[in-house]
Amino acid sequence: MAVIGNINELPRIATREGYGKALVELGRQDKNIVVLDADLAAATKTGAFQKAFPDRHINCGIAEANMAGIAAGLASCGKIPFMSTFAMFVAGRAYEQVRNSIAYPHMNVKIGATHAGISVGEDGATHQCNEDIALMRIIPGMVVINPCDAVEAEAAVRAAYEYDGPVYLRLGRLAVPVMNDREDYRFELGRGVILREGKDLSIFATGLCVVESLYAAERLAEEGIDAEVINIHTIKPIDEELVTASAAKTGRVFTVEEHSVIGGLGAAVCGVLSENCPTRVTRIGIEDVFGESGPALELLHKYGLDAEGIYQKIKTAIAQQSAVS
Amino acid sequence: MNIPELQKMTLNVRKEIIKSLHSAGAGHPGGSLSAAELFTYLYFEELHVDPKNPQMEDRDRFVLSKGHTAPGLYAALAFRGFFPVEDLMTLRHTGSYLQGHPDMKQTPGVDMSTGSLGQGLSVAVGMALAAKMDGRDYRVYAMCGDGEIQEGQIWEAAMFAGFHKLDNLVVIVDNNQLQIDGYIEDVCSPYPMDEKFKAFHFHTISIDGHNFEEIAAAFAEARSVKGKPTVILARTVKGQGVSFMEDEVSWHGKAPNDAEFEIAMKDLEKAGEALWQ
Numbered sequence A: 001m002a003v004i005g006n007i008n009e010l011p012r013i014a015t016r017e018g019y020g021k022a023l024v025e026l027g028r029q030d031k032n033i034v035v036l037d038a039d040l041a042a043a044t045k046t047g048a049f050q051k052a053f054p055d056r057h058i059n060c061g062i063a064e065a066n067m068a069g070i071a072a073g074l075a076s077c078g079k080i081p082f083m084s085t086f087a088m089f090v091a092g093r094a095y096e097q098v099r100n101s102i103a104y105p106h107m108n109v110k111i112g113a114t115h116a117g118i119s120v121g122e123d124g125a126t127h128q129c130n131e132d133i134a135l136m137r138i139i140p141g142m143v144v145i146n147p148c149d150a151v152e153a154e155a156a157v158r159a160a161y162e163y164d165g166p167v168y169l170r171l172g173r174l175a176v177p178v179m180n181d182r183e184d185y186r187f188e189l190g191r192g193v194i195l196r197e198g199k200d201l202s203i204f205a206t207g208l209c210v211v212e213s214l215y216a217a218e219r220l221a222e223e224g225i226d227a228e229v230i231n232i233h234t235i236k237p238i239d240e241e242l243v244t245a246s247a248a249k250t251g252r253v254f255t256v257e258e259h260s261v262i263g264g265l266g267a268a269v270c271g272v273l274s275e276n277c278p279t280r281v282t283r284i285g286i287e288d289v290f291g292e293s294g295p296a297l298e299l300l301h302k303y304g305l306d307a308e309g310i311y312q313k314i315k316t317a318i319a320q321q322s323a324v325s
Numbered sequence B: 001m002n003i004p005e006l007q008k009m010t011l012n013v014r015k016e017i018i019k020s021l022h023s024a025g026a027g028h029p030g031g032s033l034s035a036a037e038l039f040t041y042l043y044f045e046e047l048h049v050d051p052k053n054p055q056m057e058d059r060d061r062f063v064l065s066k067g068h069t070a071p072g073l074y075a076a077l078a079f080r081g082f083f084p085v086e087d088l089m090t091l092r093h094t095g096s097y098l099q100g101h102p103d104m105k106q107t108p109g110v111d112m113s114t115g116s117l118g119q120g121l122s123v124a125v126g127m128a129l130a131a132k133m134d135g136r137d138y139r140v141y142a143m144c145g146d147g148e149i150q151e152g153q154i155w156e157a158a159m160f161a162g163f164h165k166l167d168n169l170v171v172i173v174d175n176n177q178l179q180i181d182g183y184i185e186d187v188c189s190p191y192p193m194d195e196k197f198k199a200f201h202f203h204t205i206s207i208d209g210h211n212f213e214e215i216a217a218a219f220a221e222a223r224s225v226k227g228k229p230t231v232i233l234a235r236t237v238k239g240q241g242v243s244f245m246e247d248e249v250s251w252h253g254k255a256p257n258d259a260e261f262e263i264a265m266k267d268l269e270k271a272g273e274a275l276w277q
C-alpha cells in the first residue's frame, strides 16, 4: 500500500473505542453476546453496549478473578462473554483463572484487555502491563490479537466473535493514528499484513508500534535503506509463512512492540525464524524494566517506541553490525 | 495537635491534593479528598514514624491499599516532613519520585508499593505477622476503599488476620460510597460491612471519617483491643471539601481544568477562613 500521509494529520482514536463500538454492533446481531466489566466500564468503552443492552451488561465490581470465572460459567451455558478490564488486571491478576477456567476447557470467552503497555501514561508501573502478550501467548489454545488502530480493533472483535474459543484482545488507552480507514481494508485472523515492501530489512510490528514503524521506515528510505514493514496483528497463531518469507528475502529482522522484549512478538518471531530460517533479529520493545508515570507520548519517546526511537535503534544496530563484519 | 490544628492541616492537605492533581493533569481527587482527615490524623497523631529516619526499624507501618489516592498520602507525608511540599507539584511527571501510585523504592515514608487494588491488605497482614513473630510492638495500618473490598483477596487477608488474632493491625475502610462505575450499592454491594468483618473475627468501629473526635476515639479504642484485629469503617463523602466534586462519581479519576481548579481552591480558602477566624 502507499504509505499513509502525515502522521499528524491522521485522526486519532484509541483501540478501546473500536472495541466498544464493535460490541454494540455485534450485540444487535447476536443476543448471546454478554459484556462483563469490573468497575471500569467507563474506561473499557463498554458504556454504549450497556446503554443499548442493559440486561446483557454485567458489572462484577472490582473482582477480576471472579469475573473470569463468571465468564467461563456463562460461556459453558451458551453465552458469548466479552470480559473487559485493564490488561494488568486480567492477564496479571486473573491469570490462573484465565488459564484453568477459561482456556483449559476452551471456553468461548473473549477478553477485552484495555490499557495495555506503557502508553497507559500517568498511572505508572502498577498499571502498565508490558507482559501480557507473553502471559497469554503461552496458554494452549489462546488466540492473541493486538490491533494497530481503532478500525482494526473493530475488525478484531468481529473475528474473535467468529472464532470458537478463548481470544485475548490487546487494546490501548491512548488515542493513536487511524491508518486503516479505507474501503479495501480486510482483517484475517492469523495473517500478517505487508504495509511496505522492502529488500534490505524486515520490520515486524504490532499495536501502536505499527504506524510508528512505517514512519521509521520512511526515514530509513531517505538514507537508502529499504525496509519492509509488516503488521503482525495476530501474535498467536503467528503468520509463520509470511514471517519466514520476509526474513528469507531481506536477511535482517527487527521486531517492534509496546511490550517486554522478553516473551512477546520478538520472541514469537525468533521462535519461528530459529526453526525455519535462522536470521539475525533485533527485538525493539520495553527492555527488562518496569514502566513509570508520565504523559503517554513522553513515555513512548523515552522508551524509544516512537518513529524516532525505532529509526535510531535500527540505525545503531545496522552500524554496529557493519562495524563488526 | 488539637482539633482546630488538625482541621487546618487537613485543609492544607486538601489544597495540595488539588494543586498536585492540577499540575499532573491526571489522577484521583475523589478518594484522596474523602480520606484527608484520616491521612492527617494518621501522620500527625497516630503513627509512630520519624521523617528523618523513614526506615526506622520499629516504626508503625502504613499501607495505602487503595493506592490511587496517593495524592492525599503524599501531601500528608510532605507536611509531616518526609520531603519538601514543593515537590508535590511534580506528581505524575516523567522522572518524578512521586509516581501515580505509591512506590516504596522512590518515595520516603511509603512503606509499600500499591496501585493494583486488593493486594495491600495482605501485605499489611504480613507486616503485622512479622511483628508478632519477632515480638516487636510496632503497629500496622492499612487503608482500603469501599469498592476495593469487592476483591476476594481482601477477605482472604481478613480471614487470616482474624484467625491469627493480629491485634496490632488496624484496617481503615474509606466508606465514601462510590467507586468508578457508580455507588458501591448499585455496582456490587459490599454491605453490611460491619457484620462481614465481625464474621471474620474483627473488632469493628463505625465513625464519621471527617470528625476528628470520632477518629481519635476510634484509634484509641483500637489500641485497647486485644486478641483481634480492628476495622474502622469511616463514613465519608467522596470529594469532600470541593463543592462540585462532593458525592460526584465523575470526580473519581480526573484532574480539574484551570477554571475548575480556581473554584476548588476558592472553596478550600473559604473553609479556611471559617477555621482561622
Ligand SMILES: Cc1ncc(C[n+]2csc(CCOP(=O)(O)OP(=O)(O)O)c2C)c(N)n1
Pocket (backbone or CB within 6 Å): A038, A039, A040, A062, A089, A093, B028, B030, B031, B032, B066, B068, B069, B115, B116, B117, B118, B144, B145, B146, B147, B148, B149, B174, B176, B178, B179, B180, B238, B252
Ligand atoms: C485490581 C484493580 N482493578 C481495577 C483497578 C482500577 N481502579 C482504580 S480505582 C478503582 C475504584 C476504587 O473504588 P474505591 O475502592 O471505592 O476507592 P475510592 O472511592 O476511595 O477512590 C478502580 C476500579 C485497580 N486499580 N486495581
Ligand SMILES: [Mg+2]
Pocket (backbone or CB within 6 Å): B031, B145, B146, B147, B174, B175, B176, B177, B178, B179
Ligand atoms: Mg469508594
